[in-house]
Structure formats: C-alpha cells, structure tokens
Amino acid sequence: MTTDVIEQDSHDEHHDDHKMQGIKRWLYTTNHKDIGTLYLWFAFIMFLTGGALAMVIRAELFQPGLQIVEPDFFNQLTTVHGLIMVFGAIMPAFTGFANWMIPMMIGAPDMALPRMNNWSFWILPFAFAILLSTFFMESGAPNFGWTFYAPLSTTYSNGSTAFFVFAVHIMGISSIMGAINIVVTIMNMRAPGMTYMKMPLFVWTFFITAYLLIAVMPILAGVVTMLLTDTYFGTSFFNAAGGGDPVLFQHIFWFFGHPEVYIMILPAFGIVSTIIPAFSRKKLFGYSSMVYATSSIALLSFIVWAHHMFTTGMPLFGELFFMYCTMLIAVPTGVKVFNWVATMWRGSMSFETPMLFSIAFVILFTIGGFSGLMLALTPADFQYHDTYFVVAHFHYVLVTGSLFSIYAGAYFWLPKWTGNMYNESLGKWHFWCSLISVNLLFFPMHFLGLAGMPRRIPDYALQFADFNKWVSIGGFAFGLSQLIFLAVVIKCIRGGEKAPAKPWDGAEGLEWTVASPAPYHTFSTPPKIED
Amino acid sequence: MTTKEYESYYVPSQSHWPIVGAVALFLIAVGAGNYVSTLKSEEGGFGGYILLAGFCLIIYMLYGWFSNVINESMSGKYSHQMDNSFRQGMSWFIFSEVMFFAAFFGALFYARTLSVPWLGGADNNAMTGAVLWPEFVSVWPLLTTPDGTETTKMGWYGLPLINTILLLTSSITAHLAHSALEKDNRKMLKIWLGLTILLGLVFLFLQVVEYMHGYSEEMKLYLTSGIYGTTFYMLTGFHGMHVTLGTIMLIVVFLRVLKGHFTPTNAFAFEAASWYWHFVDVVWVILFVFVYIV
Numbered sequence A: 001m002t003t004d005v006i007e008q009d010s011h012d013e014h015h016d017d018h019k020m021q022g023i024k025r026w027l028y029t030t031n032h033k034d035i036g037t038l039y040l041w042f043a044f045i046m047f048l049t050g051g052a053l054a055m056v057i058r059a060e061l062f063q064p065g066l067q068i069v070e071p072d073f074f075n076q077l078t079t080v081h082g083l084i085m086v087f088g089a090i091m092p093a094f095t096g097f098a099n100w101m102i103p104m105m106i107g108a109p110d111m112a113l114p115r116m117n118n119w120s121f122w123i124l125p126f127a128f129a130i131l132l133s134t135f136f137m138e139s140g141a142p143n144f145g146w147t148f149y150a151p152l153s154t155t156y157s158n159g160s161t162a163f164f165v166f167a168v169h170i171m172g173i174s175s176i177m178g179a180i181n182i183v184v185t186i187m188n189m190r191a192p193g194m195t196y197m198k199m200p201l202f203v204w205t206f207f208i209t210a211y212l213l214i215a216v217m218p219i220l221a222g223v224v225t226m227l228l229t230d231t232y233f234g235t236s237f238f239n240a241a242g243g244g245d246p247v248l249f250q251h252i253f254w255f256f257g258h259p260e261v262y263i264m265i266l267p268a269f270g271i272v273s274t275i276i277p278a279f280s281r282k283k284l285f286g287y288s289s290m291v292y293a294t295s296s297i298a299l300l301s302f303i304v305w306a307h308h309m310f311t312t313g314m315p316l317f318g319e320l321f322f323m324y325c326t327m328l329i330a331v332p333t334g335v336k337v338f339n340w341v342a343t344m345w346r347g348s349m350s351f352e353t354p355m356l357f358s359i360a361f362v363i364l365f366t367i368g369g370f371s372g373l374m375l376a377l378t379p380a381d382f383q384y385h386d387t388y389f390v391v392a393h394f395h396y397v398l399v400t401g402s403l404f405s406i407y408a409g410a411y412f413w414l415p416k417w418t419g420n421m422y423n424e425s426l427g428k429w430h431f432w433c434s435l436i437s438v439n440l441l442f443f444p445m446h447f448l449g450l451a452g453m454p455r456r457i458p459d460y461a462l463q464f465a466d467f468n469k470w471v472s473i474g475g476f477a478f479g480l481s482q483l484i485f486l487a488v489v490i491k492c493i494r495g496g497e498k499a500p501a502k503p504w505d506g507a508e509g510l511e512w513t514v515a516s517p518a519p520y521h522t523f524s525t526p527p528k529i530e531d
Numbered sequence B: 001m002t003t004k005e006y007e008s009y010y011v012p013s014q015s016h017w018p019i020v021g022a023v024a025l026f027l028i029a030v031g032a033g034n035y036v037s038t039l040k041s042e043e044g045g046f047g048g049y050i051l052l053a054g055f056c057l058i059i060y061m062l063y064g065w066f067s068n069v070i071n072e073s074m075s076g077k078y079s080h081q082m083d084n085s086f087r088q089g090m091s092w093f094i095f096s097e098v099m100f101f102a103a104f105f106g107a108l109f110y111a112r113t114l115s116v117p118w119l120g121g122a123d124n125n126a127m128t129g130a131v132l133w134p135e136f137v138s139v140w141p142l143l144t145t146p147d148g149t150e151t152t153k154m155g156w157y158g159l160p161l162i163n164t165i166l167l168l169t170s171s172i173t174a175h176l177a178h179s180a181l182e183k184d185n186r187k188m189l190k191i192w193l194g195l196t197i198l199l200g201l202v203f204l205f206l207q208v209v210e211y212m213h214g215y216s217e218e219m220k221l222y223l224t225s226g227i228y229g230t231t232f233y234m235l236t237g238f239h240g241m242h243v244t245l246g247t248i249m250l251i252v253v254f255l256r257v258l259k260g261h262f263t264p265t266n267a268f269a270f271e272a273a274s275w276y277w278h279f280v281d282v283v284w285v286i287l288f289v290f291v292y293i294v
Helices: A023-028 A032-060 A071-106 A114-136 A161-188 A201-232 A246-263 A266-280 A287-303 A316-328 A330-344 A353-376 A378-384 A388-418 A424-450 A462-494 B017-037 B047-074 B080-119 B126-132 B159-182 B186-214 B226-258 B268-293
Strands: none
Touching: A023 A032, A023 B017, A032 A071, A032 A114, A032 A388, A032 A462, A071 A114, A071 A161, A071 A201, A071 A266, A071 A388, A114 A161, A114 B017, A161 A201, A161 B017, A161 B080, A201 A246, A201 A266, A201 A287, A201 B017, A201 B080, A201 B226, A246 A266, A246 A287, A246 B080, A266 A287, A266 A330, A266 A353, A266 A388, A287 A316, A287 A330, A316 A330, A316 A353, A316 A378, A330 A353, A353 A378, A353 A388, A353 A424, A378 A424, A388 A424, A388 A462, A424 A462, B017 B047, B080 B126, B080 B226, B080 B268, B159 B186, B159 B268, B186 B226, B226 B268
C-alpha cells in the first residue's frame, strides 16, 4: 500500500464545505470526524462522571460500617455507575472510533447517512441528562442495579423508574441508528477493490458489533417497556400472581445483555489487532481466522445468556446447555489471543504507549477471560454468583479490556486526529500508573469474592476489611491516573511535535495515506486499492 | 444506473433538523416520564403538555427533514449508491423492529410453555403449585390467574378473522400498486395505493371496536387481567401502533404520488413504505396464529 500523502480535498475548491464556526458547527454537523470527536469527548466526560460515582463507592467501602452514604443512596450509586459506564462511556467511545476511522479505513467520503449520524449522537447527552437528573428527584436515582431485575425494578422500585425507562429508550434508539449507519457504510461505501476479506480487521469487528447492536438493542427496548407497563399499568409479565414470572425478566434482559457484553469487547479486539502488528512490524497473524473467530463469538453470544442465571433454578438441561455453550466461547477467544501472541513472535517490537496498552490488554483481558471460564462452570458458579468475584471478572474484561483498548486506540490515532504527537513520557506515566493501580483495584476483588463478600452492599464483615482498604486505595489511584490522560489529550490538541502523515513506521491502512491532521473531508474520490 | 461504477457520493451540508429531533425526543421522554410517574398521584403532573409539545416538535422535524431529503432527491443529487444506502438502512431498521416483536413473542411463548405450567406444578415445581396457589390450574389461555382474577378469551373468528383478511388483502393491493408503478401506470397506482390505505384504516377501526368489546363488562378482558390480557393487549397494541405508522407512511407516499413524484426507477420512499407494510402484515399473521388461534 502506498505511503505517499494524498493531499486531496484540502485544496479541493468545488467541494461543498460549509463548515460553520462556534457551537453551530458541532450542533449541525454532518461530518464523520466532527461527530466522532463529539462521541469521544462525550464518552470521556461520562467516564469521569461514572468514575466519580465509583470513587464515592470505594470511599464508603474503605472500611467496614456505614460512613459516608446511606445504603439506599449506595445502591443508586452502583446502579448509575454501571449504566453510565456501559451506555455512556464504553459504547459511545467505540462509536466515536467507528465514526472517525471506518470511512477513512475503507476509503469512503463520510458515513453513509450523515444527518442520521448527527441525530444518533445528539440524543445521547439528553438521555444521560435525564438519567442523571433522577439523582435530584425526590425519590432519588434508580437503585436496582444496572441489570434492573424485576421485582426490584417493578414492585419495589422508587418513583424515578419511568425516567430511567425512557432514558434507556433514547440510548437504544441512538445505538440502533449508529449501528445501522456503520453496517450500511461498510456494506455500501468501500472503495473499489476493497473486498470484505481485504477490510482492516478493525472494520470487521465494528461490522459484526453493529449487527449485534441491531439485533439486541430492540430486545432491551422491549424489556424496559415490559418493566414500565408492569410498574405503572398493571401488566403481569414479571408477576407470578398474574401468571408471569420474574425470571422471565432475567431471560429477556440477558438475551440482550450477553451480546451486549460482546458489543463492548469485539471493537476492542479490532483496535488491538490494528496496533499490535504496527508495533511488531509484522502483518497480523491469521487475519482470516480472526474474522471467523469474531463471527463465531458473535453467533455464540446469542445462545449463552442463561449462564448469568444458573442460581435461578433452571431445569438441569438448561444449566448444562448454557454451561457447555459458554465454555465453547473460549475456543474462538483462544484463537484470538494466540494470534496476537503469534503476531508479536519474532517481531521487531517497540513499546510506545499504544503498544503498552495493547500488550496489557492481551494479558489482563485473558485473566478476565479465565475468571469467566471459572464462572461458566455451573457448580462453581453457585459459589461465585453475586460475589465480588463476578465484579472482579467483569471489571478485568471491561476496564483492562475495553477501556485499555480505547486508550491504546486513542494514543495510536491522536496524531492523525490532532496533527500533533502526544507527549510520550506523559503517556507512559499514564500507562504505568493505570496498570499498577488497576491491578491493585481489581485483583484483590477475586479473593474477596471467593471468600464470600457479596456485591452491591455498602457494608461488609470485618474479615474483608484489609483487602477492601487496598482495593479502595487502588481505586483512588486509578481514578487520579486518568487525569493524566486528560492532560495528554489537551496538550496534544494545543500543540506539540508536528505529526507526519504516518507517524508509526509499521502501521498499515488508508488512514495513514492522508495528511495529519486528517483534512475535514477525505476520499471524496475513492482511492484505488491495490493487491 | 449510470455507466460509471462510483458516482460522487452526496454528503449533505450541515443540517439543523437532527438537533431539533434530539430536543423533541428529550421532551417526549421527560414528558412521558413525568406523565407516567404521576398517573396515580392526585394532583397529576405537567407531563402531558411536555409530551404533546415533544410530539408536535417531532412531527415538525420529520416534515422538515423529509422535505429536505425529497427536494434533494427530486433535484437529482442522489446517486445509485445513495439509493442503496437508503434501502439498506430501511432493511436494517425493519430487522430491528422484528427483534422488538421477538421480545414480546418470546415473553408469550415463555409464559405459555414454562411459567404458567410451572405455577401449576409442572416438572420439578410441584411445591410451587402446592405451597403458593394450591387451587391454581394451569391452562392456556390463562382465564383465571393464580390470584383469582377472571377474564374471557378473545375468539379468533369474527373481527380478528375479518382483520386478517383485510390485512392480507392490503398486502396484495400494495404489491399491485408497486407493479403499477413499475409499469408507470399512474392511474392504477393511485387506485391500488388508495385501496391499501383504506384497508389499513378499516383494520385500525375494527381493532378499536375489538378493544372496546374486550374492555366491556361481559368480556372483562383488561390489560391487568393477568398474563393472557397482558400479552394480548401488548402484542396487538404494538402491532396496531406499527400499522398506524405504516398507514401514515403510505398516506405520505400517496400524497407524493398525487404530486407526481416517483418514477419506475426512482421510488425508494414508495418501496420502503411498502416493505414496512408487508412487515406489519407478516407480524399480524404470526400474531393471529399464536395469540388468537392456538
């Protein structure tokens, strides 16, 4: 692939470039790069918001007994922390990457449906404004956990449930529109010659993720609607006295929820699969097996949901079926980890910040994967269920997995986005502080869980005190470390060493053939893809 | 289709419609949230007004946005590739609607095959039945709930059967309208399309009659009548909402046909509306089988 800088469009006079200035540029924009930037900033603000809630949670759990918050408020904190991190931080951050990078990677002029793209972003801040406003309502914020199980969310819910439901509806609409845009862009807008199996793996993972989103976000809309009518209109979906079943809630929720878990990790695979080859200066090992593994994980994600519900008293056949299917997922995931390691094997490796985050991703995500395998064992899960072991598991997958990949990707493409190199030593500080503190934060949670400490409680038995103290210290340190990232980004936007079109010598892909920062419009004429 | 494989792809300049739509959705969510939360309180809330404002704004937004798109389309700014984007976008939107209905059908099948029999003591749940509601008998449709609410079954003959015939016919007329458009026979296009809309409206009217019948003193079939009433009204209700939306789409398309829009090769909006119409029709057939007959 050619490395010449194509300075197209930057001097393209005929192009319809009505870029307004000030706030209107951002409110009315149809440009995929603007919208990508909006998504990324929104995700980071939400990440800090959700993180602030987590700091209060860890402060309360610093020592046994009730010190800072009331138990009910503690429940509100854990609920909103989860909702914000899942729907407000991780998912929008990935959509931001998709917006910025997919059109550039496939040689398209923009996303396929640019106005709808704007709409899918701008409804998100409103949705989270509604969700966060519930903190200031008389009844308080939702307090039933981010999984909002019935009957906690129906019979025993507080007065803000309706606002929660409609906020989730808007988030769902946003995700569905965003996903339709991604799918259509990839199917319809690839440059001539870019066949499916020539697409960067990054594009593949977002393609598959978008399918998952279109398939399961409507299920989430359905389940919150049932919850709404059960709570306010007297229907009996989750009410045994009327012939329904509270466990039905869990089935529908997790039929959405398990694919949702992969929605938050498959794009991470794509980012890491882009970065590891670049800094190993080798091609990605086993490209096509990566595509097939990602597809298999996506398909399997639809038939494993009830492993979240082993303790609900399912028939034995159900327990076994969901156990084996879940363990099957380890196979394609193992293929991926093997391929990443094989890509690094005998590579000419260097360790810039994106690579450090990617290597940490491979190791720590694998730890999260292994604890997932332990949880998949039905008999063992009876012990682990709803303990801190589960909390440790999904934070390894989501924080050192998804979040670390987002950081890796952000450092990797910051030069392309801003036109400046980020400060490498600050980046390394961010990495090492995060790496040490995140393990201090989440690793002892495994032991707490195995010893039987339940999740979602504001107080605990004395024997858990030492571990919790260390976990809280790790938590505060991790929270503070993220401010380094904010400093890196602001410094990078304001100036720094000018970035060449391709700052990483091992990187591949069309996005490196345009100047840094990427011109406002790229590939108005599709590039020619050579073999 | 032009001879060039890749025409330039039209990237619209900045637009204020999406942000208007975002504010509209915000008003709808806040209004609906407040309205629903204050249903049971005595003083009531202000939510209804906000909700109404939200709906007005979103209608205004849809009108403005679609006018914009139609003008662009009529002035020939769209390429073949753009047309493809719209088509694929609409297909995936319909797929997401299919999944939405899947959640509710899933709830229906779960209740029928698992939760109701389990409440009656099936499988290893003998004690559930014996301890909680020993009098409860597991049958479908569940006309007497575990806590003793009684109701009656909505039969499939009569109105539902007529409605099935109406909707199936409307799918055929929609198809005939499409064929007429392809042959550029404007007169038959108007007749078949008008007939489709008429059939849709009659369907909706009869659905309202059926609901009034259900809510009458003799049938006592309410949304609150246990899982049978719940699944009956939620499934037919969401289907009815989708028929309403489909009818509105068809009416808009009809008005555009009257204005002389659409050619045999450029009729995306027409086809999108007709796909949507076939989709609500298929949902009804499944619904008719599993909610009314079996």
